[in-house]
Amino acid sequence: MSPAHRPASGGGPAPARTAATPITAALVRGAAALERTRHGLLPHRLPAAARAQCSDGQLAMAESQPSGVRLAFRTRATAVELDTLPTKRVHAGVPRPDGVYDLLVDGRLTAQGTARGGNTLVVDPADWSSELRPGPPATVRFTGLPGAAKDVEIWLPHDETTELVALRTDAPVEPLPDRGRPVWLHHGSSISQGSTAASPTGTWPAVAAALGGADLVNLGLGGSALLDPFTARALRDTPADLISLKVGVNVVNLDLMRRRAFGPAVHGFLDTVREGRPDVPLLVVSPILCPVHEDTPGPTALDAASLAAGRPAFRAAGDPREVPAGKLTLAVVREELARIVRERSADDPHLHHLDGLALYGPADGAALPLPDNLHPDAATHRLIGERFARHAFGAGGPFAAPHRPAG
Known part of the structure:
Protein backbone atom coordinates (compact mmCIF):
# COMPACT_ATOMS: atom_id res chain seq x y z
CA MET A 1 0.00 0.00 0.00
CA SER A 2 1.39 3.38 -0.96
CA PRO A 3 1.04 6.29 1.44
CA ALA A 4 -1.06 9.21 0.28
CA HIS A 5 1.86 11.56 0.69
CA ARG A 6 5.32 11.74 2.17
CA PRO A 7 5.45 14.84 4.37
CA ALA A 8 8.54 16.90 4.98
CA SER A 9 10.64 15.74 7.93
CA GLY A 10 12.51 18.35 9.96
CA GLY A 11 13.08 21.97 9.07
CA GLY A 12 10.53 24.34 7.57
CA PRO A 13 7.77 26.21 9.34
CA ALA A 14 5.79 24.40 12.00
CA PRO A 15 2.02 24.01 11.64
CA ALA A 16 0.13 26.76 13.42
CA ARG A 17 -1.49 26.44 16.86
CA THR A 18 0.03 23.11 17.82
CA ALA A 19 0.02 22.20 21.50
CA ALA A 20 2.17 19.72 23.37
CA THR A 21 0.76 16.47 24.73
CA PRO A 22 2.87 14.66 27.35
CA ILE A 23 4.09 11.31 26.05
CA THR A 24 3.07 8.68 28.59
CA ALA A 25 2.80 4.91 28.65
CA ALA A 26 -0.90 5.27 27.80
CA LEU A 27 0.07 6.55 24.33
CA VAL A 28 2.76 3.92 23.62
CA ARG A 29 2.08 0.38 22.44
CA GLY A 30 4.47 -2.50 21.85
CA ALA A 31 7.11 -1.50 24.43
CA ALA A 32 8.03 -3.41 27.58
CA ALA A 33 9.37 -0.31 29.36
CA LEU A 34 9.95 3.42 28.91
CA GLU A 35 13.25 4.70 30.26
CA ARG A 36 13.43 8.36 31.29
CA THR A 37 16.46 10.02 29.64
CA ARG A 38 17.66 13.60 29.66
CA HIS A 39 15.95 14.08 26.30
CA GLY A 40 12.67 12.25 26.90
CA LEU A 41 11.58 8.61 26.90
CA LEU A 42 13.48 5.66 25.41
CA PRO A 43 11.25 2.67 24.56
CA HIS A 44 12.70 -0.73 25.42
CA ARG A 45 11.38 -4.05 24.15
CA LEU A 46 12.96 -6.00 27.00
CA PRO A 47 12.17 -5.16 30.63
CA ALA A 48 14.89 -3.77 32.91
CA ALA A 49 15.33 -7.08 34.75
CA ALA A 50 16.18 -8.83 31.48
CA ARG A 51 18.53 -6.09 30.32
CA ALA A 52 20.40 -6.25 33.63
CA GLN A 53 21.33 -9.88 33.00
CA CYS A 54 23.25 -9.36 29.75
CA SER A 55 25.83 -6.72 28.82
CA ASP A 56 26.06 -7.70 25.15
CA GLY A 57 26.12 -4.60 22.95
CA GLN A 58 24.29 -6.30 20.07
CA LEU A 59 21.37 -7.19 22.33
CA ALA A 60 21.30 -3.70 23.86
CA MET A 61 21.11 -2.14 20.41
CA ALA A 62 18.48 -4.55 19.08
CA GLU A 63 16.08 -4.34 22.01
CA SER A 64 16.22 -0.52 22.00
CA GLN A 65 15.33 -0.39 18.30
CA PRO A 66 11.54 -0.04 18.53
CA SER A 67 10.27 -2.62 16.06
CA GLY A 68 6.50 -2.76 16.45
CA VAL A 69 6.46 0.15 18.92
CA ARG A 70 4.00 2.91 18.05
CA LEU A 71 2.29 5.95 19.46
CA ALA A 72 -1.46 5.34 19.35
CA PHE A 73 -4.12 7.96 20.02
CA ARG A 74 -7.49 9.33 18.97
CA THR A 75 -7.72 12.91 17.76
CA ARG A 76 -9.24 15.38 15.30
CA ALA A 77 -5.81 16.90 14.61
CA THR A 78 -4.89 17.77 11.05
CA ALA A 79 -1.23 18.32 11.96
CA VAL A 80 1.02 16.15 14.11
CA GLU A 81 4.64 16.78 15.07
CA LEU A 82 6.89 14.29 16.80
CA ASP A 83 10.32 15.29 18.12
CA THR A 84 12.72 12.38 18.50
CA LEU A 85 16.40 11.72 19.06
CA PRO A 86 17.32 8.76 16.82
CA THR A 87 20.55 6.80 16.95
CA LYS A 88 21.41 5.60 13.46
CA ARG A 89 23.77 2.65 13.05
CA VAL A 90 25.99 2.67 9.96
CA HIS A 91 28.88 0.55 8.79
CA ALA A 92 31.92 2.66 7.99
CA GLY A 93 31.97 3.41 4.26
CA VAL A 94 28.51 1.91 3.60
CA PRO A 95 25.61 4.40 3.33
CA ARG A 96 22.40 3.50 5.16
CA PRO A 97 18.99 5.13 4.67
CA ASP A 98 17.29 6.96 7.52
CA GLY A 99 14.69 5.05 9.49
CA VAL A 100 11.09 5.46 8.39
CA TYR A 101 8.11 6.57 10.50
CA ASP A 102 4.77 5.18 9.29
CA LEU A 103 1.58 7.14 10.05
CA LEU A 104 -1.64 5.13 10.02
CA VAL A 105 -5.09 6.72 10.07
CA ASP A 106 -7.88 4.31 11.03
CA GLY A 107 -5.52 1.44 10.26
CA ARG A 108 -4.52 2.67 6.81
CA LEU A 109 -0.97 3.74 5.92
CA THR A 110 -1.44 7.42 5.12
CA ALA A 111 1.98 9.06 5.32
CA GLN A 112 5.65 8.40 5.95
CA GLY A 113 8.51 10.51 7.23
CA THR A 114 12.10 10.43 8.43
CA ALA A 115 14.06 12.13 11.21
CA ARG A 116 17.16 13.66 9.67
CA GLY A 117 19.07 14.58 12.81
CA GLY A 118 20.17 12.48 15.73
CA ASN A 119 23.16 10.45 16.82
CA THR A 120 25.21 8.22 14.55
CA LEU A 121 26.80 4.97 15.70
CA VAL A 122 29.60 4.20 13.23
CA VAL A 123 30.61 0.53 13.28
CA ASP A 124 33.88 -0.70 11.78
CA PRO A 125 33.19 -4.22 10.39
CA ALA A 126 36.91 -5.00 10.43
CA ASP A 127 36.92 -5.37 14.23
CA TRP A 128 33.31 -4.41 15.16
CA SER A 129 34.52 -1.40 17.13
CA SER A 130 32.14 1.55 17.20
CA GLU A 131 32.11 5.30 17.67
CA LEU A 132 29.07 7.30 18.79
CA ARG A 133 28.79 10.71 17.14
CA PRO A 134 26.22 12.86 18.98
CA GLY A 135 23.64 14.87 17.06
CA PRO A 136 20.56 17.00 17.72
CA PRO A 137 16.91 15.89 17.99
CA ALA A 138 14.79 16.01 14.86
CA THR A 139 11.14 16.66 14.05
CA VAL A 140 8.86 14.48 11.94
CA ARG A 141 5.79 16.39 10.70
CA PHE A 142 2.55 15.04 9.29
CA THR A 143 0.13 17.62 7.90
CA GLY A 144 -3.09 17.70 5.88
CA LEU A 145 -4.76 14.95 7.89
CA PRO A 146 -8.57 14.71 7.86
CA GLY A 147 -10.23 16.80 10.57
CA ALA A 148 -12.71 14.16 11.70
CA ALA A 149 -12.17 12.07 14.82
CA LYS A 150 -9.81 9.25 13.90
CA ASP A 151 -7.42 6.63 15.24
CA VAL A 152 -3.80 7.64 14.63
CA GLU A 153 -0.74 5.43 14.99
CA ILE A 154 2.86 6.51 14.45
CA TRP A 155 5.03 3.41 14.03
CA LEU A 156 8.63 4.13 15.01
CA PRO A 157 11.56 2.94 12.86
CA HIS A 158 12.14 -0.77 13.39
CA ASP A 159 15.91 -0.46 12.98
CA GLU A 160 16.75 2.87 14.63
CA THR A 161 16.98 3.45 18.40
CA THR A 162 14.51 6.27 19.06
CA GLU A 163 14.10 8.52 22.08
CA LEU A 164 10.69 10.21 22.23
CA VAL A 165 11.15 13.91 23.00
CA ALA A 166 7.82 15.69 22.37
CA LEU A 167 4.43 15.28 20.69
CA ARG A 168 2.47 18.28 19.37
CA THR A 169 -0.89 18.43 17.63
CA ASP A 170 -3.42 21.09 16.61
CA ALA A 171 -6.28 19.31 18.44
CA PRO A 172 -6.56 17.40 21.72
CA VAL A 173 -5.26 13.82 21.97
CA GLU A 174 -6.56 10.90 24.02
CA PRO A 175 -5.22 7.34 24.28
CA LEU A 176 -6.56 4.94 21.69
CA PRO A 177 -9.40 2.90 23.20
CA ASP A 178 -9.17 -0.87 23.42
CA ARG A 179 -10.64 -2.37 20.25
CA GLY A 180 -10.78 -5.91 21.64
CA ARG A 181 -8.15 -7.25 19.25
CA PRO A 182 -6.05 -10.21 20.44
Missing part, protein backbone atom coordinates in the same frame (compact mmCIF):
# COMPACT_ATOMS: atom_id res chain seq x y z
CA VAL A 183 -2.50 -9.40 21.56
CA TRP A 184 0.06 -11.37 19.55
CA LEU A 185 3.50 -11.65 21.16
CA HIS A 186 6.23 -12.74 18.75
CA HIS A 187 9.90 -13.53 19.36
CA GLY A 188 12.53 -14.10 16.69
CA SER A 189 15.75 -12.92 15.07
CA SER A 190 16.67 -9.90 12.95
CA ILE A 191 14.28 -11.17 10.27
CA SER A 192 11.44 -10.90 12.78
CA GLN A 193 12.71 -7.52 13.94
CA GLY A 194 12.48 -6.45 10.30
CA SER A 195 16.02 -6.23 8.96
CA THR A 196 15.94 -4.81 5.39
CA ALA A 197 12.15 -4.24 5.47
CA ALA A 198 11.19 -0.94 3.84
CA SER A 199 9.33 0.49 6.84
CA PRO A 200 8.03 -0.55 10.28
CA THR A 201 4.62 -1.67 9.02
CA GLY A 202 6.37 -3.60 6.25
CA THR A 203 8.13 -6.07 8.56
CA TRP A 204 6.65 -9.52 8.14
CA PRO A 205 5.18 -9.65 11.69
CA ALA A 206 3.49 -6.26 11.16
CA VAL A 207 2.08 -7.45 7.83
CA ALA A 208 0.79 -10.66 9.44
CA ALA A 209 -0.70 -8.80 12.42
CA ALA A 210 -2.61 -6.42 10.14
CA LEU A 211 -3.99 -9.31 8.10
CA GLY A 212 -4.80 -11.33 11.22
CA GLY A 213 -6.48 -8.47 13.08
CA ALA A 214 -4.05 -8.67 16.02
CA ASP A 215 -2.18 -6.12 18.15
CA LEU A 216 1.50 -6.92 17.71
CA VAL A 217 4.14 -6.97 20.41
CA ASN A 218 7.36 -7.68 18.51
CA LEU A 219 10.23 -9.18 20.49
CA GLY A 220 12.31 -9.89 17.39
CA LEU A 221 15.91 -9.25 18.47
CA GLY A 222 18.52 -8.92 15.75
CA GLY A 223 21.32 -11.40 16.36
CA SER A 224 19.91 -12.21 19.80
CA ALA A 225 17.23 -14.91 19.49
CA LEU A 226 19.50 -17.22 21.48
CA LEU A 227 17.14 -19.04 23.85
CA ASP A 228 18.27 -16.77 26.69
CA PRO A 229 16.42 -17.49 29.97
CA PHE A 230 15.76 -13.78 30.58
CA THR A 231 14.00 -13.54 27.20
CA ALA A 232 11.85 -16.53 28.09
CA ARG A 233 10.89 -14.85 31.37
CA ALA A 234 10.03 -11.64 29.50
CA LEU A 235 7.72 -13.63 27.24
CA ARG A 236 6.24 -15.43 30.25
CA ASP A 237 5.42 -12.18 32.00
CA THR A 238 4.01 -10.25 29.02
CA PRO A 239 0.19 -10.36 28.72
CA ALA A 240 -0.70 -12.02 25.42
CA ASP A 241 -3.48 -14.00 23.76
CA LEU A 242 -1.19 -15.55 21.14
CA ILE A 243 2.54 -16.34 21.23
CA SER A 244 4.95 -17.39 18.49
CA LEU A 245 8.64 -18.23 18.71
CA LYS A 246 10.81 -18.28 15.60
CA VAL A 247 14.12 -19.70 16.78
CA GLY A 248 17.26 -21.38 15.50
CA VAL A 249 18.99 -19.18 12.97
CA ASN A 250 20.88 -17.02 15.47
CA VAL A 251 22.06 -20.11 17.33
CA VAL A 252 23.63 -21.24 14.04
CA ASN A 253 24.90 -17.74 13.19
CA LEU A 254 26.91 -17.57 16.40
CA ASP A 255 27.83 -21.26 16.46
CA LEU A 256 26.51 -20.95 19.99
CA MET A 257 25.78 -24.54 20.98
CA ARG A 258 25.81 -28.11 19.79
CA ARG A 259 22.91 -30.44 19.14
CA ARG A 260 23.26 -31.92 22.63
CA ALA A 261 22.60 -28.50 24.20
CA PHE A 262 20.06 -27.18 21.70
CA GLY A 263 17.22 -29.57 22.48
CA PRO A 264 17.27 -29.09 26.26
CA ALA A 265 17.61 -25.31 25.77
CA VAL A 266 14.46 -25.26 23.65
CA HIS A 267 12.63 -27.38 26.23
CA GLY A 268 13.73 -25.03 29.02
CA PHE A 269 12.65 -21.98 27.04
CA LEU A 270 9.21 -23.46 26.41
CA ASP A 271 8.89 -24.57 30.04
CA THR A 272 9.49 -21.00 31.21
CA VAL A 273 6.97 -19.48 28.81
CA ARG A 274 4.39 -22.07 29.85
CA GLU A 275 4.87 -21.17 33.54
CA GLY A 276 3.00 -17.92 32.92
CA ARG A 277 0.97 -18.75 29.81
CA PRO A 278 -0.02 -22.43 30.14
CA ASP A 279 -3.05 -22.36 27.82
CA VAL A 280 -2.22 -19.63 25.30
CA PRO A 281 -1.82 -20.86 21.70
CA LEU A 282 1.96 -21.18 21.26
CA LEU A 283 3.41 -21.58 17.78
CA VAL A 284 7.03 -22.68 17.30
CA VAL A 285 8.37 -21.64 13.89
CA SER A 286 11.58 -23.06 12.45
CA PRO A 287 13.97 -20.98 10.29
CA ILE A 288 13.15 -19.91 6.76
CA LEU A 289 15.46 -21.00 3.95
CA CYS A 290 18.98 -19.62 4.17
CA PRO A 291 21.09 -21.44 1.56
CA VAL A 292 24.49 -20.64 3.08
CA HIS A 293 23.55 -22.36 6.35
CA GLU A 294 21.23 -25.15 5.23
CA ASP A 295 23.98 -27.75 5.48
CA THR A 296 26.95 -25.67 6.63
CA PRO A 297 27.28 -24.74 10.30
CA GLY A 298 28.23 -21.36 11.70
CA PRO A 299 29.64 -19.05 12.59
CA THR A 300 28.34 -16.52 10.09
CA ALA A 301 30.96 -14.11 8.78
CA LEU A 302 30.80 -10.87 6.80
CA ASP A 303 32.25 -11.34 3.34
CA ALA A 304 35.16 -8.90 2.94
CA ALA A 305 34.87 -8.60 -0.84
CA SER A 306 31.19 -7.70 -0.70
CA LEU A 307 31.86 -5.11 1.98
CA ALA A 308 34.60 -3.52 -0.13
CA ALA A 309 32.12 -3.31 -3.00
CA GLY A 310 29.61 -1.50 -0.78
CA ARG A 311 27.12 -4.38 -0.81
CA PRO A 312 27.68 -6.28 2.46
CA ALA A 313 26.85 -9.98 2.32
CA PHE A 314 27.36 -12.89 4.67
CA ARG A 315 28.91 -16.33 4.34
CA ALA A 316 28.99 -19.52 6.39
CA ALA A 317 32.40 -20.01 8.00
CA GLY A 318 31.80 -23.46 9.51
CA ASP A 319 32.80 -26.90 8.25
CA PRO A 320 30.04 -29.32 7.13
CA ARG A 321 32.25 -32.23 8.15
CA GLU A 322 31.63 -31.28 11.79
CA VAL A 323 27.86 -31.77 11.64
CA PRO A 324 28.02 -35.48 12.63
CA ALA A 325 29.92 -34.39 15.75
CA GLY A 326 27.04 -32.14 16.80
CA LYS A 327 27.45 -28.79 15.03
CA LEU A 328 24.15 -27.17 14.08
CA THR A 329 22.85 -26.32 10.63
CA LEU A 330 19.41 -25.06 9.74
CA ALA A 331 18.44 -28.52 8.51
CA VAL A 332 19.39 -29.95 11.91
CA VAL A 333 17.55 -27.17 13.76
CA ARG A 334 14.33 -27.79 11.82
CA GLU A 335 14.53 -31.50 12.56
CA GLU A 336 15.03 -30.87 16.28
CA LEU A 337 12.24 -28.30 16.58
CA ALA A 338 9.74 -30.56 14.81
CA ARG A 339 10.67 -33.43 17.12
CA ILE A 340 10.41 -31.36 20.29
CA VAL A 341 6.99 -29.93 19.43
CA ARG A 342 5.72 -33.35 18.37
CA GLU A 343 6.80 -34.89 21.68
CA ARG A 344 5.51 -32.04 23.86
CA SER A 345 2.18 -31.61 22.09
CA ALA A 346 0.93 -34.89 23.54
CA ASP A 347 0.66 -33.09 26.88
CA ASP A 348 0.20 -29.56 25.49
CA PRO A 349 -2.69 -29.37 23.01
CA HIS A 350 -2.14 -25.63 22.52
CA LEU A 351 1.44 -26.09 21.26
CA HIS A 352 1.90 -26.00 17.48
CA HIS A 353 4.70 -26.17 14.90
CA LEU A 354 5.22 -24.40 11.59
CA ASP A 355 8.05 -25.34 9.25
CA GLY A 356 9.78 -22.11 8.20
CA LEU A 357 10.20 -23.47 4.67
CA ALA A 358 6.44 -23.01 4.28
CA LEU A 359 7.05 -19.27 4.69
CA TYR A 360 10.12 -19.04 2.44
CA GLY A 361 11.46 -22.18 0.79
CA PRO A 362 13.66 -23.36 -2.08
CA ALA A 363 11.37 -22.10 -4.86
CA ASP A 364 11.22 -18.68 -3.18
CA GLY A 365 15.01 -18.65 -2.82
CA ALA A 366 15.30 -18.95 -6.59
CA ALA A 367 12.67 -16.28 -7.33
CA LEU A 368 13.45 -13.89 -4.46
CA PRO A 369 17.03 -14.55 -3.31
CA LEU A 370 18.22 -13.09 -0.02
CA PRO A 371 20.17 -9.94 -1.03
CA ASP A 372 22.87 -10.37 1.63
CA ASN A 373 22.53 -14.18 1.86
CA LEU A 374 20.82 -13.83 5.24
CA HIS A 375 17.91 -11.33 5.27
CA PRO A 376 14.84 -11.06 3.01
CA ASP A 377 14.08 -7.89 1.05
CA ALA A 378 10.93 -5.79 1.37
CA ALA A 379 8.88 -7.85 -1.08
CA THR A 380 9.85 -11.07 0.69
CA HIS A 381 8.88 -9.62 4.08
CA ARG A 382 5.39 -9.08 2.69
CA LEU A 383 5.30 -12.58 1.21
CA ILE A 384 6.34 -14.15 4.53
CA GLY A 385 3.80 -12.04 6.43
CA GLU A 386 0.98 -13.04 4.10
CA ARG A 387 1.86 -16.71 4.35
CA PHE A 388 2.18 -16.59 8.14
CA ALA A 389 -1.22 -14.92 8.40
CA ARG A 390 -2.74 -17.64 6.24
CA HIS A 391 -1.12 -20.49 8.21
CA ALA A 392 -1.61 -19.04 11.70
CA PHE A 393 -4.71 -16.82 11.56
CA GLY A 394 -6.57 -18.57 8.75
CA ALA A 395 -9.32 -21.14 9.17
CA GLY A 396 -8.05 -24.07 11.18
CA GLY A 397 -4.84 -22.25 12.14
CA PRO A 398 -3.55 -22.11 15.72
CA PHE A 399 -4.37 -18.39 15.98
CA ALA A 400 -7.80 -18.57 14.35
CA ALA A 401 -10.64 -16.78 16.20
CA PRO A 402 -12.11 -16.85 18.76
CA HIS A 403 -9.34 -15.45 20.93
CA ARG A 404 -9.38 -14.92 24.67
CA PRO A 405 -8.65 -11.45 26.11
CA ALA A 406 -5.05 -10.90 27.20
CA GLY A 407 -4.46 -11.56 30.87
